[in-house]
Amino acid sequence: MTDPRDTLPALAPRTRRIHPAWWVAAVAFVALMAAAGFRAAPGALMVPLHDEFGWSTSVMSxxxxxxxxLFGLTAPFAAALMDRFGVRQVVATALTLVALGAGGSVLMTASWQLLIFWGLLIGLGTGSMAxxxxxxxxxRWFVARRGLVMGILTAGSATGQLVFLPPVAALAESVGWRAASLLxxxxxxxxxxIVWLVLRDHPSDRGVLPYGADAATWVAPPRHTGGAGRRAFEGLAFAAKSRSFWALAAAFAICGATTNGLIGLHxxxxxxDHGMPTxxxxxxxxVVGVFDIAGTIASGWLTDKFDPRKLLVGYYVFRGVGLxxxxxxxADVVNPSMVLFVVIYGLDWVATVPPTAALCRELYGERGTIVFxxxxxxxxxxxxxxxIAAGVTRDVFGSYTYAWWGGAALCAIAAVLSITVRRARGTARRVPSDQGRAYPASQGDGV
Known part of the structure; x- marks a missing residue:
């Protein structure tokens, strides 16, 4: 049943200059940016850790x-936990786990402890937001501009990389990796x-409708109170009947392999290895993070206007060529061709997220967030x-060349998979987001 409070926003005065949804989005951006700090740090800390402890690239990888x-597998359960316990509680707990993992890592004396701090705590914490x-x-908070907002929030991770990676690297080199972790x-x-003071679960908690919703036609979705684990697995079972789910999942696995797995870490x-200072x-x-912000926001805007599948094909092709x-x-110095690579890879880094999220929403309706x-x-x-494969490749062959080429081949596969996704019925002609309409919760192929 619909919560009776969800009828209140229609009576709220329309005198606010800034809709509360934008404040909620801004704080979510800050939380995502903070969580991104340690996810960007391991690449800058691998060399100092090797120098101090002698740990191999494979062990650190x-x-x-x-x-x-854990960052990935926690995500669907975190979505259900946000439904069950609230966004604010989940995000505050997740940030605390990130702080414990980063701060506790300064006490490490053995490689297995790296698995606890870098692996378990940071993985669970960042995965609970992501x-x-x-x-x-x-x-929840937007009907109009959903794609754009998704792009902006996704860019929060890039901003975290942009803000934290240079000082983390500088601290690790000048003071030590422990100071970088404590930062x-x-x-x-x-x-x-900040999260505790500003974040709220639903627009009705602020006495408003979602941004862009029409008071005459808006019907609030039901609030879920069941077990988080059960809802997460029900969402998986529902989506697994669809061939498009497996195509999206496989393509997005390649996206992760060619960003966080390869470039982000290695x-x-x-x-x-080529003589360039850390x-x-x-x-x-x-700089990749700078252009990632622009690319992801632009991708969100494009997702509101064009077929998400075609956008994904273009993104994977450009990424494959770069790898x-x-x-x-x-080389040991930064040449113009490397600058061009950084610009193109940055624009493409997580530009795949808004169209992938939009396709999940189109195909799976109110289950879309958990399916995503x-x-x-x-x-x-x-x-x-x-x-881990790139780390082993480096240890075995003494070079990352085969890892980069393997990533390029995977991008070609992801492009093919993306175009095979079948759109939900009724979405051939997309409604512009500024008209305040949501994507239809129609059924996709085999669902």
Missing amino acids: LAVSINLV LVLAATIAN VAAIALIAVP FIPSAH TVAAGLLA LLLPWLL GWVFASHQVGAAIAA
């Missing part, structure tokens, strides 16, 4: 792989009270496999 798997937080905020822990803790060590390589990844050429671009959580889980599984 294994810790990050555990992080990435992109399911972005999808939850966009779907990330402090930022995560600072974000907790670009700095690979550049170091701080310079970290600066290049930060194919990367072995010839790396499972698709995102595949993203992180792909990232984890690529992270």
